[in-house]
Every structure is written in structure tokens, then in C-alpha cells.
Amino acid sequence: MFTAAAIGILVTMSLALMRALLGPTTFDRILALNMVGTKTTLLIAVVGFLTDRPDFMDIALVYALINFIGVIAVLRYTKYGEFLTEGSAEE
Amino acid sequence: MAATLDILSWILIVIGAGLSIVGAVGLLRFPDFFTRLHAAGIADTLGAWALMVGILLQAESWLVAVKLILIVVFLFFTSPTATHALARAALASRLNPWTKNATGPKP
């Protein structure tokens, strides 16, 4: 059961990773980063059950927090600088 | 009782994993940023919750269950907030939504 969950999460992570690599605009990459972060949280929770030591849920909790704060911080910084025009122009 | 819980978790985990994968495929295949945001929203909210609740039903101790519930509640608040903030920031930076007439940026 946990194996199925882990496989699903890994497939999702790799697809999101592909979007992060391709992502034409900066926001696509931020979105992919957010998604990889959420899936990392889930993966750690699932791995805790897979290895029969589910007492490490604290880490997953901290990951969820860091992920959210990270995305907000990134968006805060996108106000400055020229990433937006540069990022959406090409690549 | 245990068998019922097992079946319930199986259903929830399959739903969660399926929605996550569907969302990720959408993230990869959709033509522009706003549609991708829509697809990622599904994977990050309902997909993640279904997976977590499916795992939650298998928890043996109360401490683990409470931590998992905290994670679910946290995702419940942060995922939509992050998605919303992203969409606002993208609009504020004049990223045009994609339309059928292809006036926006090319996919």
C-alpha cells in the first residue's frame, strides 16, 4: 500500500521536475518548486511508514513550513530586479 | 475493522496518487502558466490530502496521527495561499493568459 503511494509520489515528482527544467517563465519554475516541495513532504511521511518508524513526522511538518515560507519569500523577491522580463522572454 | 480500514486507505491512496499524477501530467502538458497553475492546484490539494488521510488511517499511535493531521491542516491552508500568491504575482508582472486566438505568449 505504501509502496503504491511512494511510486505515485515519485512519478509526480519527476513530472514536476521536468516542468522545472523546461518551464518557459519564471513562475512555472516557482510552481514546480512548490509542487516538488509538497511531494517531498508526502514522500517523507510515506517513507516513515515504509521503514516502520513513523515517529519522524516532525520532519515532514517542518518541510511543509519551509516550502510555504520559501515560496512566499521567492514571490517577495520577484518584485525587485529584472527576472520577470528576462525569464519570460526566452529559455 | 482492520480490513475495512485497509480497504479505505487503499481507496484513498489510489485516489491521491492518481490525482497527483494527473495534476503533474497537466502541469507538464498544459499550454500556459495559468492553466498549469490550475492543474498543479489539484495535485497539491486534493491529491495530497487523500494520500495523507489514507496514510493516517494506518497510523498506530496517537502522536503520529496528530502530527499527520497537523500536516494535512497545514497543507489545507498553505497550498491555496501559495497558488493564489503565484497567480497574483504572475498577473502583476503582466503575464498574459493564453487564449484560443493566441494573443498571449506561445505555449
Add this chain to the structure above:
Amino acid sequence: MEVHGHFNYWIVVVLMMIGFYALIARGNLIKKIVGLNIFQASVFLLFISFGKVSGGSAPIIAEGIQAYSNPLPHVLILTAIVVGVATTALGLALVVRINEAYGTIEENEIAQMDSET
């Protein structure tokens, strides 16, 4: 056993070489610092891989667990991660100063300006 027996180490070597290449071949200073981070992280991965015991569990003592992974590499790497971020911060401060002094963060342009004066 044979195939996965050294797979971790191979990936570590690949990552290490990616970081090394970014350090020596790229002229952009921020890219160099990111390369340094990749290199550091690959060394962390190497040590943590050494510490893993198959069938073992995380080194937090609990009832009913026979094997634990080796805790000593974890301690070393905890220290190394924090020191690594201090290095990164110092390097980035240097990059900011270089950008103020020269107006560029490309290595070859800086060298050109230095040779002209």
C-alpha cells in the same frame, strides 16, 4: 547486489564533477557559488552513504530495533552543512562587493578591466 552496491558512490562522483565543472569552466561568479554548493552536497551524500547499514534504522534509540545506522557521519555532516552555509554567505557578500566595484560578475570581464588599468 553488485549493481546497486556502488550506485550511490557513482552518483556522488557525477555530482562532484558537475560542481567541479561549474567551478572551473563557468565565468559567472554566482554560478560558481552554486557549483560549490553542489560539490558540498555531494560530499555530504558520500558520508551519509558510508553511514547507512542495510536493514538498519535511524540512530534514535527505541524499543524493539536491532540495527541502527552509524551516527558518527551524521554528526560530522551536521557541522559541515552549517559551516557550508557560512561559506556561501561570505562568498555571496564578496560577489556583491565585486559587482559594486566592477559593475559585472563575469570573471573574464573583471580580468580584462584589471589588465587595462
Add this chain to the structure above:
Amino acid sequence: MILAIDIALLVMLAVVGIAIIRLRNLFAVVMLSGIYSLLMASTFVLLDAVDVAFTEAAVGAGISTVLLLGVLTLTKSREKIPVTTPLLPLVTVVVTGALLIYGTWDLPAFGDPNAPAHRHVAPEYLAEATHETGAPNVVTAVLASYRGYDTLGEVTVIFTAGIGVLLLLSGSGVLRRREPEENDDKPGGAA
């Protein structure tokens, strides 16, 4: 199963690393290095190093990314195309990598419980730490108790680095320039 997840994560790490080298938009590079740290932290959890994963997620994915972004706002966010063809570095890297991979054959296999490193000192710590220090987490016991002076030295290093960053930036206009416009955010100054 753990091993399969491990291998999948490691392959993703390698892909992200190669992409970081190839991309020229530095903002994308910073995003990818955040993803790299997250993947690295999940690999650490798989390899039983939960404390290290904790630190790596907070420090690598959190603080490093924010620091890099702060610097990007102050400098240019696009890498210029190098004028020289990087043939010599490539050869150096390939040769060094081949030598290192040749060297890995002498290492004990991954996860081997009979490797020399696991037989000598570690079992004693695992057996003694809990009743000597009272902490069930052996990593914490070693870090805070057996190697307390080491940790003190680490704090000194961080303090020195902080002083260095402040000295470097205080002579420049970075800390002062933004104050007239907005007083709530000083990129780079928070280091």
C-alpha cells in the same frame, strides 16, 4: 523498495545537476538549486540521517535560496555566454571523475553491515550514549555532549563569517541604498 526510491531520487539529483550547468538564466538556476536541496534532504531521510535532513532542508533549501535570491536582486540575473570553448575543463573533469569511479571499487558495498566503519567506534556510542547522556537520539548526544567543543568551534566559525559579511557589506552602499525607498526589506543585509 527503499533502495528503488533511493536510486530514483539519485537519478533526479543528477538530472538537476546537469540542468543547473546548462541553464543561463540565473534565477532558474537558483530555483533548481532549491529543488536540488529538497531532493538531497529526502535522500538523507532514506539513508536514515533524519537530523541531517532536517538541517539540510532548513539551511540548504531555505536560507541558501533566500541568500542567493537576495544577491540576484543586487546583481545581474543572466549569465553571459563564455567566449572560450570549455574543452580543457571538460577533459579535466572527465579524467578526474573516471579516476574517482575507479577508486570506488575499493570501497565496501553500500549498506554493508560488516564495513570497518561500523564495527569499531559506532557500536560503543550506540550502546552507551543513552544512559551516559540521557538523550535517546545518539546524534544529539554526540553533537552536544561528547563533541561539545567541536560544536563551540562551529559557532565560532559562523560568528566569524557573520562578522565578515557585515564588514564586507558595511563599506558598500547596499545597506544604505534601499532605505529611502522601502525600509522593510534589505536583501543581503540579513546575512
